[in-house]
Amino acid sequence: MNTYEISLIVPVHNSSNFVEKIFKNISTQTFTNFEVIIVDDHSQDNTTKALKEKFENKNFEYQILLSNGNGVSAARNTGIENSQGKYIAFIDDDDELSEDYLQMLYNTAKKDKAEVVLGSYIEIFNHKKVPKIFKENITYNNLEIRKKIIPQTIFPINNEEEVWLPVWRSLILKDVISYNNIKFDEKISQAEDFIFMLEILFKTKKISLISEKPIYFYNRRSTSSMNRYIIDDLSNQIYFHKVFVRILQENKLFEDVKYRYLSNRLRMYSTVMSNAVRAPEKRQILDEMRETQNTLRNDIYLKKVSFKNLDNPIAVKFLMILLKHNHINVLYTIYSYKEQKRLRKFG
Structure with a gap:
């Protein structure tokens, strides 16, 4: 009762x-x-x-x-x-x-x-x-x-x-x-x-x-968990998506929303890159970016998909293509600028 x-x-x-x-x-x-x-x-x-x-x-x-x-x-x-x-x-x-x-x-x-x-x-x-x-x-x-x-x-x-x-x-x-x-x-x-x-x-x-x-x-504060550096963000995000896929499959909806899900998954890699540039040292940032690159290249869900067929903004798809093709230093500059701009936005 x-x-x-x-x-x-x-x-x-x-x-x-x-x-x-x-x-x-x-x-x-x-x-x-x-x-x-x-x-x-x-x-x-x-x-x-x-x-x-x-x-x-x-x-x-x-x-x-x-x-x-x-x-x-x-x-x-x-x-x-x-x-x-x-x-x-x-x-x-x-x-x-x-x-x-x-x-x-x-x-x-x-x-x-x-x-x-x-x-x-x-x-x-x-x-x-x-x-x-x-x-x-x-x-x-x-x-x-x-x-x-x-x-x-x-x-x-x-x-x-x-x-x-x-x-x-x-x-x-x-x-x-x-x-x-x-x-x-x-x-x-x-x-x-x-x-x-x-x-x-x-x-x-x-x-x-x-x-x-x-x-x-x-x-939404600049010091919130959404804006500070997160240790092991990539592995946490991969686990999140493992659970995400399981729920969709258990409820027999995965195939119906496949391209929406893949667009979400691609966005996840861009989010991880944004987190990486919050790390305290440049060497750590570059190491995390390379790890993200290797994971993206071997991602079984995105490996055989053309990014151009996904629903992400053109900028996200372009950045992820750069990531796949090893333009780490360029991405370091871009994501560092993006994060500075974002933190100014949230004050």
């Missing part, structure tokens, strides 16, 4: 600077039938102490748990395992919510009898706000999810609306998670929520998208 309508899961790690924001996000919600599960991912600062002091006079039910593992995936799994809500929602510690965040997600789920609801959001970086708003309020059944939503999440083509899959801005019926034994893969350190949500979508009977207004405000 569900004790609450919603369990709101908040992973934290060295988040003492965000305690005020976390409390404000939660305490101002117009929806009231929810519990809060804060999961501390082994913080080395006084995050837990600060949270307990701030929440002393709270007007909502909450608990603070220690993660069973390391990383945000383990923290979210711990939150799910200890949740008592009918629905699961997630927020990150440094982002912001509208006061009707939970109310809008919940109302839509009830109105549409949807198992999953996605809200629109605003991406914030370097004092700029970029709306990511769905074109319309719409509901899709499972067949439509397979034919439209999932392909667009893999790789949008022909000016399709891109559907990004973070778990924040989402409401998920817990039964979908529990009955299908879906968990965050704790071996994946980047885009772990994409894989989780992809599995959710395959098992979902109905999904609704909210277009009225943004209800989540995503703060």
Whole structure:
């Protein structure tokens, strides 16, 4: 039996600077039938102490748990395992919510009898706000999810609306998670929520998208995991794609979305090159680029495919052709410039 309508899961790690924001996000919600599960991912600062002091006079039910593992995936799994809500929602510690965040997600789920609801959001970086708003309020059944939503999440083509899959801005019926034994893969350190949500979508009977207004405000910082140097990024990305392919094949969709997937896979190599130039020493950067080159040359999925037939931008295809043909020094210059420009963008 569900004790609450919603369990709101908040992973934290060295988040003492965000305690005020976390409390404000939660305490101002117009929806009231929810519990809060804060999961501390082994913080080395006084995050837990600060949270307990701030929440002393709270007007909502909450608990603070220690993660069973390391990383945000383990923290979210711990939150799910200890949740008592009918629905699961997630927020990150440094982002912001509208006061009707939970109310809008919940109302839509009830109105549409949807198992999953996605809200629109605003991406914030370097004092700029970029709306990511769905074109319309719409509901899709499972067949439509397979034919439209999932392909667009893999790789949008022909000016399709891109559907990004973070778990924040989402409401998920817990039964979908529990009955299908879906968990965050704790071996994946980047885009772990994409894989989780992809599995959710395959098992979902109905999904609704909210277009009225943004209800989540995503703060994209230059110091975030998406912008800092990641050790062993190539091997991590290869593992991610191994899981990615397995899910598509198990659900008998791989052949239908093959070229979208291959376009995504080619983009992955460009992402790895961007990460490489964040390494502290030039020698390390060049070594990582050469390793990426060897992996691309021997990639069984891309080896027999002409890059020109994929849906990537021309610039990405050109850079990957340069990589295959050993223009490492040229690529070092290009990707170094690209990263400097990108970090200036995010401030």
